[in-house]
Amino acid sequence: MDLLEIIERVKKISGKIPNEESTKQHLILPILMALGWDVFDPDEVMPETSTEEGRPDYAIMINGRIVAFLEAKSVKERIFRDGRINSKHARQLAGYCFDKGIRIGILTNGLQWALINAFEEYKPVDERIILAVDLMNQSTEEAIERLRWFSKEKITNYRDIPSEYSRIPTQVSVPVIQKPILQRLPSAQDHNFRTLYVSAREVQLPPSAVAVEELIGRDLRGYTPTAVFVQINGKWYRVEISHGKRWRGLKLTWSSITSVVVRFLLDMGVKDFPVIGKYLSKAPTVSQKYWNAVAKIGNWYLYLPEDGNRAVAVFHELAKATGVNIALEVKRNAK
Structure with missing residues (x-):
């Protein structure tokens, strides 16, 4: 278990x-x-x-x-x-x-x-x-x-x-309000965002892995990621999803892959991330009706990339700001 x-x-x-x-x-x-x-x-x-x-x-x-x-x-x-x-x-x-x-x-x-x-x-x-x-x-x-x-x-x-x-968690008793005076608008703190967790193992980078820099500008339509690798402190790790919450169909996809890498970097002690538009921010930057497409990883909010090119662009900025290297294995979808 x-x-x-x-x-x-x-x-x-x-x-x-x-x-x-x-x-x-x-x-x-x-x-x-x-x-x-x-x-x-x-x-x-x-x-x-x-x-x-x-x-x-x-x-x-x-x-x-x-x-x-x-x-x-x-x-x-x-x-x-x-x-x-x-x-x-x-x-x-x-x-x-x-x-x-x-x-x-x-x-x-x-x-x-x-x-x-x-x-x-x-x-x-x-x-x-x-x-x-x-x-x-x-x-x-x-x-x-x-x-x-x-x-x-x-x-x-x-x-x-x-x-x-x-800080030691303490149970907070919330008083019952008999008559609501104001209806408070939902905030990001109230929303149950999806999240995921990862496991990682040290590996030799396989020849089939392609550095993110080499994928910039390449048309990734029709391709699916099959593995993600991150180099930090001189060692390569293969990072995989272990479990998640409110995340249907937990598998590596273009929409989940940035959350996988950010979670791994947080686990490895990386604290300072760049803000990358709506794709990585300290608060949701899209309207509430799109929050189901936002993941919360630690204290960071990640809008799920719509396709491979957007995911690779996020990785390019993330690697440049944190000093890590990221590589992917991708495969062409069956026709």
Whole structure:
């Protein structure tokens, strides 16, 4: 199951979980697996590693080297309450990390997840939250967006986590208004825009891939994209759609391909994008009746390209502004 399915299952069964051990087995480990960790490989997830301060539940490792300690609590025990982290549990985790010189720690009860900085001058531990997730008090889309920073692919890039992700989600009670005074016009914040998520793997660029620059000016009518590749930090990645929301027929097309690349770049820590007309902007630039043709990726709005030439033109501007290289495999449609 993918991360979306795992989250929905975890939320559904959490009320049946009686203690810490079952929390680890039924809630925490499935989420770690969905985030790319091999929980059966002792070089990735090792239970009960010894420290002078005690035994954290798991050491999280990459290539056999510990990158984080994970301390698990029963789902019945709150990690966050009233907008604050449980400082007792956070100090316990920080102690494990400090003893072994591990920079970050993960505190979770399966539904609430916190990534903390184990040591930072002049800051108490409850002010050293890097990332906070609450599956019950956030939309699934927002929870997935944040949880992906715990993945094997991204956890060592924790310094790139947006600062607003450190805020602990809280449940907001909305008062019931008996008599509406004004009818508020819909805004972009109210609209449930489509979105998608991606996976990527490092590859050698195949000979069949064509650089975006070589596709500029070429008539792409009658062609379909079959693969997209992005080079960043000197490495090529093949990027594929993993799942989406409100996106019918999730497959690589000219209309989805720019959203795929922007999502990947956001996942890789790229933050500064150029505004490219209606095709990439900080707010929808088309009228509301066309919002169903707009995707929201992170905090960016992307009008779906109408054809290959427009998609390639967007890529050309995107690559020029961010310094990445983009290449595509395309095929001629059957007549």
